[in-house]
Amino acid sequence: MAEITEDILTKVIKKRPSNSHKGNYGRVLLIGGSENYGGAIIMAAEAALNSGAGLISVATHAVNLDALHARNPEVMFIDWRDRNLVNLMKKMDVIVCGPGLGSGTFALQLMSTICQNISQNQILILDASALDMISQDAKLIPTQVGLVVITPHQMEWQRLSQIRISYQTDSANLDALKKIFPTQNAILVLKSNHTHVYTKSNQIFVNPIGNPGMATGGMGDTLAGIIGGFTAQFGDSLDSVLAAVFIHSLAGDKIAENNYVVRPTEISAMLPQLMSQYAN
Numbered sequence: 161m162a163e164i165t166e167d168i169l170t171k172v173i174k175k176r177p178s179n180s181h182k183g184n185y186g187r188v189l190l191i192g193g194s195e196n197y198g199g200a201i202i203m204a205a206e207a208a209l210n211s212g213a214g215l216i217s218v219a220t221h222a223v224n225l226d227a228l229h230a231r232n233p234e235v236m237f238i239d240w241r242d243r244n245l246v247n248l249m250k251k252m253d254v255i256v257c258g259p260g261l262g263s264g265t266f267a268l269q270l271m272s273t274i275c276q277n278i279s280q281n282q283i284l285i286l287d288a289s290a291l292d293m294i295s296q297d298a299k300l301i302p303t304q305v306g307l308v309v310i311t312p313h314q315m316e317w318q319r320l321s322q323i324r325i326s327y328q329t330d331s332a333n334l335d336a337l338k339k340i341f342p343t344q345n346a347i348l349v350l351k352s353n354h355t356h357v358y359t360k361s362n363q364i365f366v367n368p369i370g371n372p373g374m375a376t377g378g379m380g381d382t383l384a385g386i387i388g389g390f391t392a393q394f395g396d397s398l399d400s401v402l403a404a405v406f407i408h409s410l411a412g413d414k415i416a417e418n419n420y421v422v423r424p425t426e427i428s429a430m431l432p433q434l435m436s437q438y439a440n
């Protein structure tokens with residue numbers, strides 16, 4: 161097992177060429193935010209925006225539109241019941257699904273639409289409620305997809321892998337990852353106070369930083385958005401995922417130096433400045 165180190169940030173974060181444009185930094189669609197959990201998808205979208213994705217769209221319950229645009233007018237909106245959602249999905253480099261999605265019949269339908277329409281040149285990031293959906297029905301896991309990144313916390317991983325939290329050892333986690341994703345290129349980001357990252361080729365990484373001030377609702381939604389932003393602009397590599405995990409906690413630690421509680425939105429606010437320090 162290897163520790164993720166600061167070097168990952170200089171390796172992954174690139175200075176932007178002068179002649180680049182938004183089309184060079186990836187299109188991300190975030191799907192989630194039921195009537196009760198709009199904040200989750202707004203936080204994820206804000207994280208994707210502040211981590212540098214070129215174009216960001218959110219498919220969510222219509223009730224979230226005003227809040228989304230009041231907070232981040234840079235982000236585009238589509239009602240998640242709009243028929244054009246399928247066409248939009250096909251144009252994306254990255255789809256992040258799950259923050260605040262909820263678990264009703266409509267959420268199931270959305271997952272099934274993603275599963276049927278995603279392709280080999282797209283990245284799928286599954287978080288929160290989306291993980292509960294695939295734990296109930298494995299047929300919702302697409303077979304044709306470039307990369308799947310799953311970001312469960314330990315309880316979500318218990319539901320998905322059937323491994324009780326106290327039995328979530330590295331070898332059990334690796335076995336479960338391979339069993340759940342037999343043919344897909346998949347990365348497991350198992351979140352805890354020391355998040356572990358696993359690949360199907362038996363690589364294991366541990367995040368040595370982060371702090372309990374980060375134990376605040378929305379912190380994982382923010383991580384999912386950062387992974388979306390990083391994979392959209394820096395590519396579908398393991399390194400992009402490791403860098404996202406590291407910078408999320410690094411921002412959290414900087415905020416915690418003089419704050420008892422770390423708000424997820426403050427992590428996002430810090431990203432542009434932190435990224436400029438490591439870009440080369």
Ligand SMILES: NC(=O)C1=CN([C@@H]2O[C@H](COP(=O)(O)OP(=O)(O)OC[C@H]3O[C@@H](n4cnc5c(N)ncnc54)[C@H](O)[C@@H]3O)[C@@H](O)[C@H]2O)[C@@H](O)CC1
Pocket residue numbers: 196197198199200201258259260261262288289313314315316351352353377378379380381
């Ligand atoms: N502002 C918002 O709209 C928010 C919406 N959220 C959404 O709420 C829905 C439910 O997600 P939850 O994660 O709360 O629900 P879950 O019921 O899946 O898990 C939460 C519970 O799991 C247990 N647990 C054990 N180990 C844990 C670990 N390492 N990390 C976290 N919890 C651990 C804790 O008892 C915790 O109360 C998701 O769709 C999520 O996206 C949350 O993200 C919070 C913020």
Ligand SMILES: Nc1ncnc2c1ncn2[C@@H]1O[C@H](COP(=O)(O)OP(=O)(O)O)[C@@H](O)[C@H]1O
Pocket residue numbers: 288312313351352353354355369370371372373374375376377378379380381382383
């Ligand atoms: N004690 C802690 N130390 C370090 N990181 C933590 C701690 N508690 C939570 N985190 C981080 O916060 C995030 C929580 O994710 P999650 O539980 O999915 O939050 P939410 O669903 O509320 O957005 C994870 O990235 C986790 O690593």
Ligand SMILES: [Mg+2]
Pocket residue numbers: 287288313380381
């Ligand atoms: Mg979560």
